[in-house]
Amino acid sequence: MSSIEERQREEKEQRRRTILDATESVLETKDRDEMTMADIAEEARLSRSLLYVYFEDMDDIVLGVTHRAFQSMRRRFQSGVTQHDTGLRQIRAVGDAYVAFAQEEPTYFDLVSEFESRAADPEEATARMRQCLAEADRALEVMADAIQNGIDDDSIRADLDPMQTAVTLWGCTHGLIQLAANKGTGLEQRYELSSAALVDDGLSFLGVSLAGPPLNDPTETLPADQNGNAQA
Amino acid sequence: MSSIEERQREEKEQRRRTILDATESVLETKDRDEMTMADIAEEARLSRSLLYVYFEDMDDIVLGVTHRAFQSMRRRFQSGVTQHDTGLRQIRAVGDAYVAFAQEEPTYFDLVSEFESRAADPEEATARMRQCLAEADRALEVMADAIQNGIDDDSIRADLDPMQTAVTLWGCTHGLIQLAANKGTGLEQRYELSSAALVDDGLSFLGVSLAGPPLNDPTETLPADQNGNAQA
DNA sequence: CACACCGTTGACATCGTGTCAACGCCCAAC
């Protein structure tokens, strides 16, 4: 009986994968909000009702694909880190990996974007949402580790908190790529700015602050914020 | 007859404003994708059909409110710039203004976020979409001017292209605030990072690169990208 | 062989959207 249950588990998991695969296919040609349950069902060659057996609703399905997206992203980050020596180069490799991720898997990148632009309330998140958050955390850990490496090998200034800096870089890089991807064509023809150069130079720009020189008194060159604190 | 036509124009414009006002009210409690035409009509005390006389569809209405959002944002940017002297302080003021914008008018900020996350195809954009793009461009001009001021008064390094840097800062700042706003509570309890400190420190972090020192050879400290070019 | 279980499906009720014909009101002309 265990083998039967096991087979049933496997078949169930296989069908789950089939649905997610179909959803990915549909998302390659259609936008997320113009995709319909019927589209997914047709692509998966299943009845529409069956989708509701394996997933709560379309949000749930999309979150399943989003989880795959975060996995792919984290793997790219790790791969980038392991190919470089100094911490600064490692964190730059993460940025380049993120750019490649957005270019080569635009569907995944869009899902990550959408996930990031939605509020994730503390602990009332759904199970599949938590999966995504966990994977995103692992990606952040990879970045924080690289930053710590940089602090240790002196390629990154030591007054930075690794995790806070990782979050900062993640936010900046994401915003930069998203802007270039969506408004890039418009910017290119209005201001003669190449999207590729924009993000590459942008990553270098961020790198300056990582290695850069707020050695002792940043308030001298930069106005402190309202609270009076200037840097972590 | 001109007075009659004029009155009709005014009434028409007034009704348009009424609809946009109602939409804003609804958006303060409901998310954009759970808002319905019936909600707007009820809030505006009009019949649902009438909405289609003044706007194409809900996207069109939302774009109208989005235009207001961009206007408010640009005004805040300009106001921030005029209150400071050096270019570096001006651009920092724009960042602070953006943070205040996101905090004090979260509905507007969400609309800007959504607009930025959608692809704006070159010249097949709708009229109201172009209005938003134009307003965003004006905001970018404000930033670029501030950066140019900084280059002129030596508070910002001179090897930066003002417009490209404006776009870069805009993307980074937006990504940073969006991340803090949506994932902030989660980050606070998992890593003891305050959202406010995250964005404030993040802005300072960006300021470092603006004033910072890639004076002659950035390729020495930073790995060049695939194309071999390092900085604008 | 009969029964029970589970995966699967078509059909239904509900809701949101966009359109259309019809109604009523205001102004102009006769």
Added chain:
DNA sequence: GTTGGGCGTTGACACGATGTCAACGGTGTG
């Protein structure tokens, strides 16, 4: 003052998408 046309306004309709439910069929079990 009465008639007619134009315009703002509305209820009703058709369509499409969603989520649920009862019913069907095949497989393993007693």
